[in-house]
Amino acid sequence: MFKDITLGQYMPGDTVVHRLDPRAKILLTFVYIAMVFTVSSPLFYGIPAVYVFMTARLAGLSFRQLLKTIKPLRILLILTFVLNVFFSGGKTVLVHWNFITITQEGLLLAVHFSLRLIFLVLGTSILTLTTSPVALSDGIEILLTPLKKVRFPVHELAMMMTIALRFIPTLIEETDKIMKAQKARGADFESGNLIARAKAMTPLLVPLFVSAFRRAGELAMAMEARCYHGGEGRTRLRVLRFTREDGRAFLVSFGMLALLIVCTVLW
Amino acid sequence: MPIRVENLSHTYMPGSPFSSTAIHNLSLTIDDGEFIGILGHTGSGKTTFVQHLNGLLMPTGGTVVVNGTDIVAKGAGLRELRKQVGLVFQYPEYQLFEETVMKDIAFGPKNIGCDKEEIDRRVRWACEQVGIDYETTGKASPFELSGGQMRRVAIAGVLAMRPKVLILDEPTAGLDPEGRRAILSMIKKLHTDTKMTVIMVSHNMDDIATLATRLIVMNKGTLEMEGTPREIFKQAERLKKIGLGVPQGAELAQRLRKEGFNLPDDIYTLDEVCDAILKLKGVAQDV
Numbered sequence: 001m002f003k004d005i006t007l008g009q010y011m012p013g014d015t016v017v018h019r020l021d022p023r024a025k026i027l028l029t030f031v032y033i034a035m036v037f038t039v040s041s042p043l044f045y046g047i048p049a050v051y052v053f054m055t056a057r058l059a060g061l062s063f064r065q066l067l068k069t070i071k072p073l074r075i076l077l078i079l080t081f082v083l084n085v086f087f088s089g090g091k092t093v094l095v096h097w098n099f100i101t102i103t104q105e106g107l108l109l110a111v112h113f114s115l116r117l118i119f120l121v122l123g124t125s126i127l128t129l130t131t132s133p134v135a136l137s138d139g140i141e142i143l144l145t146p147l148k149k150v151r152f153p154v155h156e157l158a159m160m161m162t163i164a165l166r167f168i169p170t171l172i173e174e175t176d177k178i179m180k181a182q183k184a185r186g187a188d189f190e191s192g193n194l195i196a197r198a199k200a201m202t203p204l205l206v207p208l209f210v211s212a213f214r215r216a217g218e219l220a221m222a223m224e225a226r227c228y229h230g231g232e233g234r235t236r237l238r239v240l241r242f243t244r245e246d247g248r249a250f251l252v253s254f255g256m257l258a259l260l261i262v263c264t265v266l267w
Numbered sequence: 268m269p270i271r272v273e274n275l276s277h278t279y280m281p282g283s284p285f286s287s288t289a290i291h292n293l294s295l296t297i298d299d300g301e302f303i304g305i306l307g308h309t310g311s312g313k314t315t316f317v318q319h320l321n322g323l324l325m326p327t328g329g330t331v332v333v334n335g336t337d338i339v340a341k342g343a344g345l346r347e348l349r350k351q352v353g354l355v356f357q358y359p360e361y362q363l364f365e366e367t368v369m370k371d372i373a374f375g376p377k378n379i380g381c382d383k384e385e386i387d388r389r390v391r392w393a394c395e396q397v398g399i400d401y402e403t404t405g406k407a408s409p410f411e412l413s414g415g416q417m418r419r420v421a422i423a424g425v426l427a428m429r430p431k432v433l434i435l436d437e438p439t440a441g442l443d444p445e446g447r448r449a450i451l452s453m454i455k456k457l458h459t460d461t462k463m464t465v466i467m468v469s470h471n472m473d474d475i476a477t478l479a480t481r482l483i484v485m486n487k488g489t490l491e492m493e494g495t496p497r498e499i500f501k502q503a504e505r506l507k508k509i510g511l512g513v514p515q516g517a518e519l520a521q522r523l524r525k526e527g528f529n530l531p532d533d534i535y536t537l538d539e540v541c542d543a544i545l546k547l548k549g550v551a552q553d554v
Contacts, residue, residue: 177356178361178362180318180323180356181354181356181359181362182362182374183323183349184321184323184349184353184354184356184425185349185374185375185378185424185425185428186346186349186350186374186375186378186379186428187374187378188346188378202364203362203364203374206364207361207362207363207364210361210364210410211361
């Protein structure tokens with residue numbers, strides 16, 4: 001039952017987008033976010049739209065995969081839309097019925113904010129869809145390196161992230177196994193009221209914690225046995241290098257941002 | 268509690284890019300009182316198969332009929348099924364959770380609704396079966412025990428449900444030779460004393476050779492061979508082809524045969540080989 005959960009959204013592949021340096025991808029995502037926030041009227045969403053769909057195409061992602069990333073957001077989207085339609089005021093009244101008033105300005109604003117939300121999620125999803133969690137935490141670690149100056153434990157944080165990500169599938173498997181073992185002894189995890197169900201969790205949680213602590217201890221021992229002593233002077237297996245492709249990606253992205261700014265100013 | 272497996276198939280995550288078939292079209296029957304050994308290489312589907320026998324996994328094709336009840340049918344009563352078919356998982360000591368050994372063993376009987384006296388009777392009985400002292404060890408925390416003792420407590424936890432069929436998945440994995448022998452002789456005694464059906468999964472030939480009355484060999488999710496240990500271990504080449512070996516006795520006899528000694532081809536325990544060699548020698552001396 002737990003096997004259906006896939007970790008993160010990463011879709012392995014070998015496309016230009018997949019091959020980009022994770023640092024570049026993280027920075028480009030920020031450029032893209034800037035782009036989305038620059039858009040001042042719904043009309044101009046054409047530019048981020050072209051950007052997102054072009055990138056998705058290059059990454060070999062289907063339209064359906066992209067749409068799936070917005071799905072968890074649907075309630076927030078509906079809420080944003082409805083609140084903006086009804087409560088933003090404005091002069092040009094389109095519909096007036098009892099206490100409900102819909103204005104042209106309100107409608108435009110609702111569309112604007114909904115689109116902003118959609119495009120923000122779409123763009124950032126492409127990052128997580130095409131970058132493995134390990135590459136992502138590598139990229140974050142390097143980008144955060146300047147924070148070491150203020151004694152921020154960048155390396156430790158990245159290591160913790162990597163280890164946590166690595167052990168999620170293991171723990172899910174473990175949970176599944178213990179659950180089955182207790183079910184074989186007649187345990188019932190599905191019926192009863194809330195308190196009964198919470199109580200029924202003890203036979204699952206105790207062994208799970210015991211094994212998580214055991215694993216943590218073993219891992220720490222194994223890391224120390226291989227002379228791990230923190231990030232000081234540590235080199236990497238995969239050295240990240242910016243390539244021509246990264247340069248081109250930056251060029252295109254900043255080009256699109258500039259185009260958007262010019263359009264907005266001229267409008 | 269005869270078990271009939273018909274064209275059983277199991278596919279994990281069907282319809283997704285990660286789908287994988289663990290069992291394909293498996294059919295067999297298991298009669299009362301048998302001691303079945305299930306052999307197979309890692310990933311041959313042994314564990315997936317046994318989890319169907321008490322309804323922890325549901326077939327994606329075919330069916331399993333336990334004591335006349337089809338487990339796929341609606342209202343098949345999985346709880347009743349799990350009471351009858353006890354399953355001891357691999358490394359069962361990792362499922363212990365209670366404060367004391369006694370309480371942990373009592374978990375199963377409590378779940379199936381036994382009253383207090385019945386629970387106590389069952390816990391005592393289970394402790395005795397696995398060689399755990401009820402009065403002393405029973406009051407200890409399961410987390411204070413040694414690995415071998417923890418495993419016995421875990422097995423006792425399943426025995427206390429008084430199942431008619433006992434399934435053990437790699438019960439000796441990770442134990443030292445002493446612990447292994449203790450667990451094996453305990454299982455053997457249980458089988459002779461209670462006449463319950465025992466199904467033991469293993470990839471250790473020597474463990475299974477001396478205990479099982481019938482062997483089931485699985486390979487890549489299908490039934491590769493089936494028969495008495497004598498029939499199976501005769502086919503050493505076929506076993507080796509699917510990544511398994513033969514018991515030490517069979518291996519020794521085979522090598523001696525290759526060297527020109529006239530030993531029978533269906534012996535597989537060391538005792539049998541010993542007798543055969545003595546007989547050979549005796550005959551030679553007589554001449």
